[in-house]
Amino acid sequence: MGCVINAVIDFIYPPRCSLCGRYSGDEEGICPECLSQIHYIESPLCVRCGKPFSHEFATDHFCGECLTRKRYFTRARAVGLYTGIFRKALHRFKYQWKHCLATPLGTLMARRMESFFSDGTYHCMVPVPLHPRRLRKRGFNQALVLARVLSRIYHIPLDRDNLVRTRWTQSQVGLSERERKDNVRGAFTVVESARITRRTILLLDDIYTSGSTVDECSKVLINAGAGKVDILTLARAA
Ligand SMILES: [Zn+2]
Numbered sequence: 358m359g360c361v362i363n364a365v366i367d368f369i370y371p372p373r374c375s376l377c378g379r380y381s382g383d384e385e386g387i388c389p390e391c392l393s394q395i396h397y398i399e400s401p402l403c404v405r406c407g408k409p410f411s412h413e414f415a416t417d418h419f420c421g422e423c424l425t426r427k428r429y430f431t432r433a434r435a436v437g438l439y440t441g442i443f444r445k446a447l448h449r450f451k452y453q454w455k456h457c458l459a460t461p462l463g464t465l466m467a468r469r470m471e472s473f474f475s476d477g478t479y480h481c482m483v484p485v486p487l488h489p490r491r492l493r494k495r496g497f498n499q500a501l502v503l504a505r506v507l508s509r510i511y512h513i514p515l516d517r518d519n520l521v522r523t524r525w526t527q528s529q530v531g532l533s534e535r536e537r538k539d540n541v542r543g544a545f546t547v548v549e550s551a552r553i554t555r556r557t558i559l560l561l562d563d564i565y566t567s568g569s570t571v572d573e574c575s576k577v578l579i580n581a582g583a584g585k586v587d588i589l590t591l592a593r594a595a
């Protein structure tokens with residue numbers, strides 16, 4: 358009976374791809390053709406920050422930046438490059454609050470997570486927090502929405518209110534790397550250190566640009582006693 362009802366619903370409201378609008382045949386929200394246009398990030402890449410290398414290098418290694426700069430996170434990985442259809446999807450998800458994209462984008466992250474962090478066992482997932490003022494304006498935290506999907510799939514507890522943004526920061530858009538780092542310095546605080554003592558944490562965000570936001574969060578978590586922080590984002594700016 359359920360099948361009949363679903364068939365009727367599909368007939369009246371055929372499931373459409375939320376990016377290209379074509380009939381997609383399933384409820385995933387993004388059609389296979391759009392999914393195939395994403396520039397997925399794969400090896401060879403930087404073992405620390407996940408920056409993809411051109412194929413002249415065969416194996417993963419440290420990029421120049423990660424060799425010279427202290428990073429507080431252990432590994433950062435992203436599903437795909439922030440370009441083309443993926444950029445469009447993230448933009449719709451974040452600024453137009455296309456709720457139907459939350460599950461397909463979160464599922465995409467979950468799938469890639471297996472290949473990136475096959476050895477990882479995480480005590481908890483922590484989304485990069487928004488400042489309460491930005492949260493009120495946007496209405497939702499995109500990192501939290503994605504973290505919820507992953508937490509459900511992997512049964513990893515979600516720690517959503519222990520890392521907080523206590524200082525208002527201007528948008529990172531258009532800032533240089535140096536400015537981004539200064540902009541987020543001292544912006545985050547851990548509420549209850551005991552909850553993360555020696556814990557292995559997966560920190561989630563939507564986009565990795567210069568890495569200054571996720572590294573500042575990692576610094577605060579490590580200084581509060583966390584054992585290790587890995588980063589997973591949907592997209593990487595370059
Ligand atoms: Zn499509």
Ligand SMILES: [Zn+2]
Nearest residue numbers: 403406420423
């Ligand atoms: Zn690197």
